[in-house]
Amino acid sequence: xxxxxxxxxKLAETLDLLALMPDRADRIQLLIDLxxxxxxxxxxxxxxxxxxxxxxxxxxxxxYVWAERRPDGRLDFHFAVENPQxxxxxxxxxxxxxxxxxxxxxxxxxxxxDLVYDVYGQELSMGKSMGLMAMLQMVKALAxxxxxxxxxxxxxxxxx
Amino acid sequence: xxEAGACADRDPSKRSRKVSxxxxxxxxxxxxxxxTEWVAEHLSDPNVRIIESNEDPLLYPSGHIPGAVEVxxxxxxxxxxxxxxxxxxxxxxxxxxxxxxxxxxLVIYGDKNNWxxxxxxWVFQLFGHTQAKIMxxxxxxxxxxxxxxxxxxxxxxxxxxxxxxxxxxxLRAYRDQVLxxxxxxxxxxxxxxxxxxxGERMHMPDYPNEGALRGGHIPGAKSVPxxxxxxxxxxxxxxxxxxxxxxxxxxxxxxxDVIAYCRIGERSSHTWFxxxxxxxxxxxxxxxxxxxxxxxxxxxxxxx
Numbered sequence: 001x002x003x004x005x006x007x008x009x010k011l012a013e014t015l016d017l018l019a020l021m022p023d024r025a026d027r028i029q030l031l032i033d034l035x036x037x038x039x040x041x042x043x044x045x046x047x048x049x050x051x052x053x054x055x056x057x058x059x060x061x062x063x064y065v066w067a068e069r070r071p072d073g074r075l076d077f078h079f080a081v082e083n084p085q086x087x088x089x090x091x092x093x094x095x096x097x098x099x100x101x102x103x104x105x106x107x108x109x110x111x112x113x114d115l116v117y118d119v120y121g122q123e124l125s126m127g128k129s130m131g132l133m134a135m136l137q138m139v140k141a142l143a144x145x146x147x148x149x150x151x152x153x154x155x156x157x158x159x160x
Numbered sequence: 161x162x163e164a165g166a167c168a169d170r171d172p173s174k175r176s177r178k179v180s181x182x183x184x185x186x187x188x189x190x191x192x193x194x195x196t197e198w199v200a201e202h203l204s205d206p207n208v209r210i211i212e213s214n215e216d217p218l219l220y221p222s223g224h225i226p227g228a229v230e231v232x233x234x235x236x237x238x239x240x241x242x243x244x245x246x247x248x249x250x251x252x253x254x255x256x257x258x259x260x261x262x263x264x265x266l267v268i269y270g271d272k273n274n275w276x277x278x279x280x281x282w283v284f285q286l287f288g289h290t291q292a293k294i295m296x297x298x299x300x301x302x303x304x305x306x307x308x309x310x311x312x313x314x315x316x317x318x319x320x321x322x323x324x325x326x327x328x329x330x331l332r333a334y335r336d337q338v339l340x341x342x343x344x345x346x347x348x349x350x351x352x353x354x355x356x357x358x359g360e361r362m363h364m365p366d367y368p369n370e371g372a373l374r375g376g377h378i379p380g381a382k383s384v385p386x387x388x389x390x391x392x393x394x395x396x397x398x399x400x401x402x403x404x405x406x407x408x409x410x411x412x413x414x415x416x417d418v419i420a421y422c423r424i425g426e427r428s429s430h431t432w433f434x435x436x437x438x439x440x441x442x443x444x445x446x447x448x449x450x451x452x453x454x455x456x457x458x459x460x461x462x463x464x
Contacts, residue, residue, distance in 0.1 A: 025221070028217065028218060028221045029221065031218055032218055032221060032222045035218065035222070060272075084303070085216075085219065085271060085299065085300060085303065086216075087216060087218045087219055087222050088216045088217075088218050091218060120217070123217065123232075123234040123235065124217070125215050125233075125234075125426075126371060126423070126424075127215065128215055128216060
């Protein structure tokens with residue numbers, strides 16, 4: 001069970017912000033605003049039609065995940081969500097992209113998939129939570145791959 | 161009663177064009193479906209309440225049909241404590257909150273090809289609110305047609321709705337009834353994915369068994385994934401196509417006593433709707449305990 005202290009700092013900030021929301025409607029509004037900030041994968045990283053290797057299994061909104069390596073070995077995460085109605089998938093992609101890009105890979109690899117419930121609450125259907133958890137699993141797998149591929153120098157300021 | 165024709169009749173040419181699309185598909189009870197056009201013309205009809213019911217809780221607040229209220233499957237339709245649906249009082253207050261009376265026409269639509277809309281429809285039928293319809297094509301069709309949406313949440317004057325006691329006898333199957341049904345070789349339709357039916361599992365570390373200790377299906381069940389009833393544009397397939405699937409492939413007959421199930425009873429409510437209304441089968445029940453109950457029960461038979 002990951003403690004808050006070990007969460008990537010930007011992610012901890014997002015979770016704190018969600019926790020500050022006084023009621024469900026505000027929380028949902030924040031998540032919708034995040035979905036509005038969804039950024040499609042840049043062409044330099046991937047072009048349609050995307051490879052099935054990059055597709056998130058179990059996500060019915062047809063989501064894809066990529067990692068782009070920074071000079072310091074950390075990763076920028078990119079997403080595509082092909083279902084125009086896939087608003088939860090888009091909001092989660094926006095959170096993961098904004099909160100995990102450039103963060104320490106060990107912290108990303110150690111994230112619990114319970115994060116999905118921390119963000120969306122317990123009332124998600126199992127189908128939806130499975131899809132979102134699978135998105136996070138892919139990000140974690142990419143972080144693990146990043147760790148395996150090269151030593152990550154800590155204490156490097158986050159480039160944005 | 162407040163049959164929606166009251167307003168749609170004004171322009172007979174338009175009406176016949178719209179109705180004919182749904183009517184031309186040969187359903188036994190075509191009146192349970194309305195088109196997006198019909199809904200667009202009834203946005204301010206006081207006898208109609210439009211209800212959005214989704215899997216994704218972010219969709220309704222992000223934009224919905226003007227005047228539509230949200231009915232959420234977890235917060236509004238389920239008992240918060242026990243695994244059961246809301247009771248007589250709960251349903252009355254839900255209907256009062258959305259300003260519906262006993263003869264208001266409830267038009268339900270939602271995401272995922274109306275999967276959750278038919279679930280709400282099924283729960284409404286447990287309370288005998290027969291004046292209910294599904295918007296063919298659901299939310300996706302409305303959006304794809306570029307129709308108006310809003311983020312404004314409407315409020316309606318509270319009604320004095322009095323629900324009858326919930327009647328589980330006709331439309332709902334409990335585990336003991338399912339077991340008896342299996343023993344007399346009754347017809348069952350498993351509407352989950354083929355992988356769930358065969359007991360293969362997706363390798364999801366956090367949900368190794370999708371909420372059940374055993375994989376497989378109820379003995380004798382035929383596999384017909386729920387979404388096979390839906391055409392590519394999200395509307396229901398014509399009756400001949402549906403018959404080819406449910407009768408030709410799965411071997412059902414109109415007079416069969418049929419039980420449909422999935423994992424928690426939501427997808428199977430979609431199939432229940434198709435069989436009961438579009439094909440007019442009189443004896444179809446939804447086993448809402450479904451695989452999350454059956455796959456955890458001690459000693460019940462399972463087939464792989």
